Amino acid sequence: MIKLSFPQQVYRLTARVPKGRVTTYSRLARALGRPGAARAVGNALNRNPYAPQVPCHRVVRADGTIGGFASGSLRKRAILRKEGVIIKGDRVDLNKYGYEFKAKR
DNA sequence: GTGTTGACCACAG
DNA sequence: GCTGTGGCCAACA
Numbered sequence: 001m002i003k004l005s006f007p008q009q010v011y012r013l014t015a016r017v018p019k020g021r022v023t024t025y026s027r028l029a030r031a032l033g034r035p036g037a038a039r040a041v042g043n044a045l046n047r048n049p050y051a052p053q054v055p056c057h058r059v060v061r062a063d064g065t066i067g068g069f070a071s072g073s074l075r076k077r078a079i080l081r082k083e084g085v086i087i088k089g090d091r092v093d094l095n096k097y098g099y100e101f102k103a104k105r
Numbered sequence: 106g107t108g109t110t111g112a113c114c115a116c117a118g
Numbered sequence: 119g120c121t122g123t124g125g126c127c128a129a130c131a
Contacts, residue, residue: 006128025113029127040128042112047129061113068112076112 006032007044013101014045017058020084021099022092026062031101038062046070058083058099064091 004012009032017023025038025045034040045056048070057079061067066087069076077087085097 029113034127036114036126037128038113039111039126040113043110043128044112046112048112056112059112063114066112070112073112 006034006037006040007047010041010044011048011050011054014054014056014059015050016101017055017099019055020097022058022060022080022085022094022097023099023101024060024062024064024094025067027098027101028059042068060092060094064094066090066092 010028013028013031014023025041026035028041029035029037032041041059045054045059046068048054048056057069057076059067066073066076066080073090077090080092081087085092
């Protein structure tokens with residue numbers, strides 16, 4: 001059984017998020033088995049060594065707010081809008097675009 | 106091993 | 119509705 005580092009699993013799950021969908025840091029952490037490690041997830045995405053591979057712009061905060069982004073929150077909003085996600089002010093409708101992860105593996 | 110930092114979350118005012 | 123404070127976890131110096 002291989003043991004991947006925390007950020008490694010974060011990148012893998014983030015890459016699984018389909019286009020036009022968004023997830024939250026808390027949900028990622030919960031899917032990894034660390035329901036309180038939302039901060040650590042954000043930390044991992046912040047470094048994001050897999051930048052072009054991992055669509056970090058599809059990850060938002062639990063409230064649906066854009067949160068932060070290495071290139072600027074404005075950039076994140078623009079990309080999400082291009083993906084087909086409607087953003088109201090600085091918030092996304094998690095009720096429609098919120099993607100649920102599978103707690104397996 | 107200890108202390109600081111950070112793209113967070115929840116609660117109280 | 120927003121602001122402030124405490125708590126959680128992982129990575130880095």
